[in-house]
Every structure is written in C-alpha cells, then in structure tokens.
Amino acid sequence: MIKAKKKFGQNFLKDKHYLEKISEAMPNTDNLVVEIGPGLGDLTEKLLEKRRVLAYEIDKDLCEILKEKFPNLNLKCGDVLEYWQKGSLAEEDYDLIANLPYYVATNIILRALRDPKCKNILVLIQKEVADKFSAKLGEKNYSSLAILASQVADVKKLFDIPPGAFVPAPKVTSSVIEFRKFKDSYDEEFAKFLKIAFANPRKTLKKNLSAVYKNFDPKEFGLADTIRPHQVDGSTFFRLFSALKERSEYGKRKKRDNS
Numbered sequence: 001m002i003k004a005k006k007k008f009g010q011n012f013l014k015d016k017h018y019l020e021k022i023s024e025a026m027p028n029t030d031n032l033v034v035e036i037g038p039g040l041g042d043l044t045e046k047l048l049e050k051r052r053v054l055a056y057e058i059d060k061d062l063c064e065i066l067k068e069k070f071p072n073l074n075l076k077c078g079d080v081l082e083y084w085q086k087g088s089l090a091e092e093d094y095d096l097i098a099n100l101p102y103y104v105a106t107n108i109i110l111r112a113l114r115d116p117k118c119k120n121i122l123v124l125i126q127k128e129v130a131d132k133f134s135a136k137l138g139e140k141n142y143s144s145l146a147i148l149a150s151q152v153a154d155v156k157k158l159f160d161i162p163p164g165a166f167v168p169a170p171k172v173t174s175s176v177i178e179f180r181k182f183k184d185s186y187d188e189e190f191a192k193f194l195k196i197a198f199a200n201p202r203k204t205l206k207k208n209l210s211a212v213y214k215n216f217d218p219k220e221f222g223l224a225d226t227i228r229p230h231q232v233d234g235s236t237f238f239r240l241f242s243a244l245k246e247r248s249e250y251g252k253r254k255k256r257d258n259s
C-alpha cells in the first residue's frame with residue numbers, strides 16, 4: 001500500500017457506502033466530469049461507470065498507479081492550479097466532481113465558480129468550509145464565501161462523512177456540498193470588495209469599509225451604523241459595491257480633469 005503524502009492533502013475515501021452516495025448525488029447532465037486529485041482511483045472508478053472523465057493529479061507516484069489501473073483515462077499529471085492559469089480546465093462544459101485536498105479546497109472552489117466552462121460542482125471538503133459556503137444570512141458562519149457562491153450558484157450541503165471513512169483518517173468531519181451554477185462566473189472586483197467588507201467580521205460594516213472607502217456612511221444606503229457584515233444580504237452588498245465603485249471612478253475622473 002502506498003504511503004499517503006500529507007503535503008498533498010491525501011486522505012483516500014475507501015468506504016463503499018459513501019462512494020456510492022457521491023455517485024448517486026452526481027448532477028443529472030451529460031457533461032464531461034473533471035476530477036481533481038483522483039488519488040488511488042476509487043472515486044474515479046465510480047465516475048467512469050457513468051460519464052467521461054478528465055482527471056488532474058499532482059502526485060507523480062499516483063499518476064503511475066492510475067495509468068496502470070485505467071489505461072484509457074484522460075489524465076493530466078501536475079498542479080491543477082497551474083493548468084487553470086492557462087485557461088479553462090476543459091475545452092467543453094464540465095462538472096467538477098472530487099474529494100478535494102483540504103489545503104487548497106477553498107481556492108479550487110472559487111476558481112471553479114469563475115470558470116465559465118464549469119457548470120456544476122460536487123465536492124467533498126472539510127465540514128467547517130462547507131458550512132461557510134452554504135451559510136444563510138444572519139447565521140454565524142455567513143461569510144464572503146457564501147455571498148460570492150450565491151451570486152453564481154444554488155448551494156446545498158448534502159451530507160457529512162465521518163473521519164473513519166478515509167485512509168488515513170483526517171482529524172475533522174467532512175461534508176459533501178453541491179453548487180449548481182446558474183451564471184458562468186462572478187465579478188472578481190466584487191470578490192475583492194467582499195474581502196474588505198468582511199476583513200474583520202466582528203467589527204461593523206462601517207469600520208471595515210471605511211478603511212478603503214473613506215467617507216462611507218451606511219445610513220446613506222438605509223443601513224444602521226452598527227450593522228455587521230454578516231447581517232447584510234448579497235443583493236445589498238452588490239448595491240453598495242456598484243455605488244462605491246461608481247463614486248470612486250467619478251472621483252478619479254474629476255481629479256484627472258482638474259490636473
């Protein structure tokens with residue numbers, strides 16, 4: 001048995017019951033499946049029963065095992081984030097289905113949410129991160145991640161998976177979460193704006209946004225001075241973003257015209 005490499009976030013899902021549950025939860029499309037991190041290929045085998053698969057694996061030792069196990073698998077050996085720098089992960093529409101390495105899971109999901117070729121995402125991630133992505137307005141986990149995801153997808157946490165289902169067992173519980181995209185991509189400037197708004201979630205929205213937008217006054221937008229970022233819904237955030245962006249562009253134009 002190959003030794004799992006911690007640096008690549010390797011926790012192999014071996015429990016047949018959960019592998020079957022993930023297979024049953026696959027989106028009902030004919031799209032190509034992109035799997036990130038096929039590992040030893042247990043999930044890959046289930047995916048290949050139903051769909052065409054394109055897989056990305058960073059670990060060269062695992063790539064050799066996978067080539068032998070699935071001679072016809074379309075496998076790219078390397079860091080998926082480097083492939084993404086060159087463009088979309090596939091030339092056609094695809095659904096991303098994977099047991100993601102935890103150290104880079106959030107990054108991968110955000111990347112997939114803004115990849116126009118990616119149509120649906122079904123992934124196994126750390127429960128704590130799944131809770132952040134699927135949180136609703138007012139909940140304590142409600143975060144910039146939940147707002148950003150809800151701009152482009154219907155997000156639903158499906159079920160939890162206990163540590164004992166993996167080899168080696170991770171320290172934390174995992175969850176399967178799905179994102180059904182209704183929009184191709186999100187605005188990266190809006191993502192940056194949300195980061196500023198949630199920079200310190202315990203502080204007020206006014207305090208956070210004033211760090212960048214000097215004269216920001218929540219009352220101008222019908223919001224109380226004391227409101228905190230997790231109490232503001234996605235469409236209000238988008239309204240704030242558009243207005244403050246317009247204002248700062250107007251300011252820049254005026255400065256240019258006067259110089």
Ligand SMILES: C[S@@+](CC[C@H](N)C(=O)[O-])C[C@H]1O[C@@H](n2cnc3c(N)ncnc32)[C@H](O)[C@@H]1O
Pocket residue numbers: 008009010011012013014036037038039040041042043044056057058059062078079080081098099100101102104
């Ligand atoms: C949590 S394991 C999942 C393995 C397998 N799919 C399973 O369910 O048992 C994560 C996999 O992602 C691979 N991986 C980690 N970082 C990666 C990256 N940046 N690009 C591609 N694959 C990566 C690891 O080598 C590992 O095979």
